[in-house]
Amino acid sequence: MAGIATLERLSRAEMDGELAATLDAVGEATVRGQLKYPPRLHGKLARAIACRAYAGPIFELTHLMAAAQCVFGDRGYESLFWDQGPATAERFRQDFERALTNPPGAADHIHSDGTAIHAAYADGAFTLTYARMPFLSAMLDFLVAALGYGAVDDALRDALGPRLSRATLARAANRITRSLYAYLKPRLPTAQAQRKCRSLMAFLLARTKKGTVRPEDLDDDDAFDFWQAESVKADGAGDWKTFRTVFRAFVHLREALRAAADHEALACPLPIDPERDAGGVDPGQVMAACAAFARRKDPLEVLGSAPAKAIKFLNRRETDGISLIMDSGDAALAMPLSLLRAEVFGAVQAGISQCLRRGDDGRAAVARSCDPDDESYCGRVEMLDETLAHMEKALHAAYHVLAKARHGDAIALLLGLNPNMDLRPLAPALAATARVRGNVVALGAQAVRDEFFAQAAIAPAHCPELGAFVARCARAHRRMARKGFTGFDAGDPEIVEGFAAGAGALLRIRDAVARYRARLDRLMPDAGDRDRRYRADRGLFFTQFRILYGGTP
């Protein structure tokens, strides 16, 4: 039986891989050498699928396909989605408006107002904005990759014809939605995730004895005790073997409980029905919660995408070292020790898994991973301090670049780095070029910005704090020897935009890491505390590893 369970797991992993690959293929599609969709659309599509929030978009999509079929006539709706360049709102607008000036098809019921198309059917109207169309196009690419063009096209063709209406399109949309639900059923491991959620909730409810669990109830002791109790159960409700998995699940549960509280779901209970698409829960609410969760990762994604990608703000080691902090959001502050444990002992456990994969027996694998030179809590904190110092330097260097290019974001960066800087000595000069409301000077206006940069250049004379900051930034820039910083050309607008986008993201990352670092300081104020805690945790974790992999404590 154990063999069958293993095979089932492997097959499920295979299915997840297929779904991920299908979504990836949409995200990586290129048209004439350019990405067909902007990278963020890929995440939005993945969330719509994972949250099962696809019924609404599919309904919109059938309207878009039907409108395109009417407007483009013989060229077919396909030409709108696959004949043209990258999928942007502007491109969709141009295609529709060009075709609507002399539509080859029967398109009397469709018109454009420059921001949307409006379709008037006998049983009602439908409006679709151009801004929405790139996402719907990505959804269509996913549907075609997942279900096949034939399945999607057949459903639409049945709705087209002289009796085209909202009702016939709704039937077509339902048909496609049902097919997608069937496709996803074995590929989204809903039942397993539900069991994991329920097993976590049962554990926490038993501990709180309050009859309910709030996001703020989850703490470091809960995460460690849960792992200790559940990781050894071969037939448990979830796969809780690694501490990282447990920590990750606690982060998700915190997020999920907060979403429920935010939407006051506790006041109107609606159980989820695993047999029905989205059950009694509004997929829009699930989608909104997941979007909020994804936004936390945004700054790192901004650094990894154009235009910021042209500048090496963070290297791979630095990114890896802070990505779990960014991923965890508020949970990093609520469960700081668990995050530290997940980083330090999670790496050890990954090493044990690696040894097991190479064929070592469990006891040998644990012994081999018990290296006294492994990263300790002190080592981890040092790494964070180094990364924070680097980010500080990179942000100062970025200010130098942006100020040299007279980019407005330089001022936001200055204020972000120095919220309390005394800029009062600049007030008279700035006020002379700006309309002053009360005692507030609007720094966004172009003339004021130009005056600000002119003043900053002579700052040491009359605004010492700003002068010192500008000098610090120039020094930081001279010392940065990374791609994008060296050989910087102030006249290259792409590089300047890269600095503007990257600096804003890096500032958010620095703030999140600094908050977590300060939280660790409150938990373990000095190196001695960190060392004592590390040695105690090392004993606990290695005892558990020996039980898990070696069969004995």
Next chain:
Amino acid sequence: MKPTARGPAKGHGLAEAVFVALDSLDRMAAAQGPKDAYPRAGFDALPRAGFDALPRAGFDSHPRAGFDDIYRFANDPTMTMDDTLARSLSADARLRADLRHLVERAAKGGGLLAAAASSGTITTRHGTSFRMTLRQSRADGNQIYVLIHLAGKGTMAPRTLFVIDDDSTCRKVPLPSPLDGTVQLLLEADSEIVAALRDPTTEVFIQ
């Protein structure tokens, strides 16, 4: 408020749905491989013995053709079949079926219907806008003329001939301009395309 095996505790429906969605996103990220900064949680949880040996969809080292590619192949007369497209079509029955569907959709007059000769092979096919005839060359018995007759003066000149066999393998032949309402191709009598055109189980579409 205790969760049961049948369903979540009263009031925790949304929380559970969000948890399930986040867990699914994590699994998808893990399945994407090293691109994700924190993909290990899902994989570490899996028993790895034997896992690496399994073929995994989407992790083929060769690039894969997608729907964009077959759409262009079906609609752009100048696009030929490259290795990536050929390999992808050969490996993916659904992609072949989609290509067939696209070709059928793009051939406005539908496919050409076969009229079997006494030998059981095809010499003539008829469509609403075209008629196709295979005729042996008088000058060289090893060569075959493929003649495509346009139905009338209003018929647009065809640009591409698609021949699709019963397992949806697709062959594409660019067509020369018509002369006096007829497109003429000269092919080797023992070529794959002539064999396919003679085969009563193949479908022929003209764009």
